[in-house]
Amino acid sequence: MNSAITDEAQEPVPEGKIALDQIPFGPFHFKVTMMTFGANFSDGYALGIIGSALPMLAVQWHVDGFWQGMLASSALIGLFFGSLILGRISDRIGRQRVYVLNFILIAAASLAQFWAPNVETIFVLRLLIGFGLGADYAVGPTLLSEFAPRKSRGLMLSSLTVLWTVGYVLANVIGAYVNVGPDTWRWLLASGFIPALFVLIVRIGSPESPGWLISRGRGEEAAAIAEKYLKTGNIFIPAAHVEEKSSYRELFGPALRKSTWFGILFYSCQVLPYFAIYTFVYTILEAMKVSDANAQNLLINIFLLAGGVAGLWAIARFPRKAFTFWTFVIMTVMLALLGLFAEASPWLMLIPFVVYSFVMSAASNITQVYPPELFPTHLRGSGVGLLNATSRIASAIGTFLLPLSLEKWGVSVSMYWLSAVLALGALVTWLWAPKTEGKRLV
Template sequence: MATGTEAEGDRIAAASSRTAPREPLKGFHLRVTATTFGANFSDGYALGVIGAVLPALTTTMHLSGVWQGLLGASALIGLFFGSISLGRVADVIGRQKLYLYNFVLIGIASAAQFWANTPLILFMLRLVIGFGLGADYAVGPTLLSEFAPRRLRGVLLGSLTVLWTIGYVLANVLGTYVPMSGSAAHWLLASGALPALLVLLLRIGIPESPSWLATRGRAAEAAEIRRRYLGQYEATAEAAQISTAEQPPPARYRELFARGQAAKTWFGVIFYSAQVLPYFAIYTFMSQILGTMHISDANAQNLTLNLALLLGGVIGLWPVQRMGRRPFTIGTFAILTVCLAGMSVFNSASGWVLMIPFLIYTFVMAGASNITQVYPAELFPTSLRASGVGFLNGTSRIASAVGTFVLPVSLSLLGVGWSMGCMALVLLVGTLVSLAWAPETRDTLTAEDWHH
């Protein structure tokens, strides 16, 4: 429950954004979207490239199965710590500083991978990259959701996953078709510094979130940003007249689990984790999975699956925008569960038969992943949004890291059938939890309006 000062802060933020449903799409919206797009491209590239170079690194660095799993999960482990810790920081000090400086860290660590000549050094660098990306997982969608017009919020936030997929697919394609050696693998790893540098340059000058400023009692600053960057005058004038004599304190982290919010928080944790655990595990070790399916032209099938990822992500933007969040989430979970269950039950069939549910899974998963950038930002009020989004991203990355670490072991010991069956059970949990708890958030203006 909001305290008196917190409710006043939310009243200020709501007054500032009352005209948002009529707000046109402006060049500034596109700029914030583009810089957040670039971050998601960098993220997808950084996470995809490790799967692309692992076969070469296994040979040149003599990696054991444990080191393969650790390197595959390294950035995800960093993402957990970055999302959890820096999401909270963003709710206390604001979004803008982290939005800018996290890519300094990412760029430096990405370039340093070129000289990483031991598994331990590479592991540590990728932990740092993941830590910086974790901050952006919490801050990027949060800032974009607080600037975006409501009518376009779903498609703009959902598009972040499409750009993530493009970066991920590009890394996979390069890993497939670039002649891979130890030096080529290190060049690919270090190439992630280029998009990180571009994102850093484009983010210079992005202002603080006016919604966050308003909830901190800084209505005049929020009004100036809305006038200067968004062309809003009437609502900001009203907000500026609201007394800001008593500045509300930051919301406490434990309010994520308070009555009225806890169900949304735990739904977000389970829904997000159940979706990304199979995703990261399967696509990090896609070449190994294709190998167990005894497909003669694995490279061609790898390319086909990557194209399905891209196509599914783009087409999936339409239902994210048009459907409610709840039916979209439940429906996609159910389809994904059936696909992996089919691969498990018919695991002795030919590789070409198994490719049918695998392609459907890939296509639907790419579209379903769009919701992971939309739902979290809509589950929390402004004073808790970065903390909540960071918590969901962080906990989901624990699941991703576990899946990425366990899957290569499972494939070698149990085979593709049992491994896909376990992944189907994870998706089934996501389906059941979504049926029981998933709220509908599509028509919320901004989360602070829940108080009104």
């Protein structure tokens, strides 16, 4: 294969033609965004609900710290394999089939949790949920980026994380205030079936990515989709395309390895503290001697939502690199202060906690924007899948280690090492982050 053929080696758009990402934002762009961030809502809900259900399950079944960590990280482990495998498959067979079929698995495994007879079964079911979600972390932003107009791409992609946060926060609120008896945790876990089924239904009939079709030399099919769904009959079909199978090795070749390593490290450093802290937020608040953990957790979740919305504006306003670097710096300082104030008044401790929550939620929007912009079309699913896979393994490690760290060393030390992870993310961003805003993807 000619590995020199990438999206950067693009021919100019002839007069009278329009590039795929120059088509103005229209009704179908809105629809495909809705279909994709509906899945992110479902993803956030599925991953958030375990944090609420786990304390109840642990009491009823006398689950030890090891299995609590395994259950908390199970979906993240599944996400690793789902993103890695299904992201790669989407580069081979197309985005659309993976985009639809993964939610059959998610819906079925979510519902089956209601009848789980033991911890091991829940672990396996949540692995399957994570495997299906992994497809969406890889394929969802990839497909959306290949439909998105260049000027609207940042907003469309960053909106995915906002809806993820809405699902995550809603799961926390429902978990805190819904109580239907000793089996409440079963109802909570199985409730993930509802948004998953909705997403599955609305995605049926969605089209293939024209960008992927162009990258495979199937320009006529891409033009037909553009005419039917995007209402334009003069789409420009570039001559350059991939004729042979691409290789994972290209991601670490001279042309892409800097982008690949930046993506792996920045994404992993950002989400490791996020998942660890918010999965065990009640444990952290209890260790800080907070008397009304529900009230303070609700306040934290309000700041999570506000930060997600503020992040939409910030990504549209600031360069990707600057936004990513400075949010890392602020989060690093806030977790360090949280460690410093761990033995202080709970309300004093709450200040860095809510600032961290606000900035983290805003910063999380970039994790849907940067990855698809780092890779050429013929490797975009593989690259985005790899970044999501490695970030979820980092999240699983953090989620597994945090309860052990809290038990052995306490809150202060735990916050300090999580702060160090964020500091590494800031350093990697400063050294390696590329400029991708305004980049043509197809």
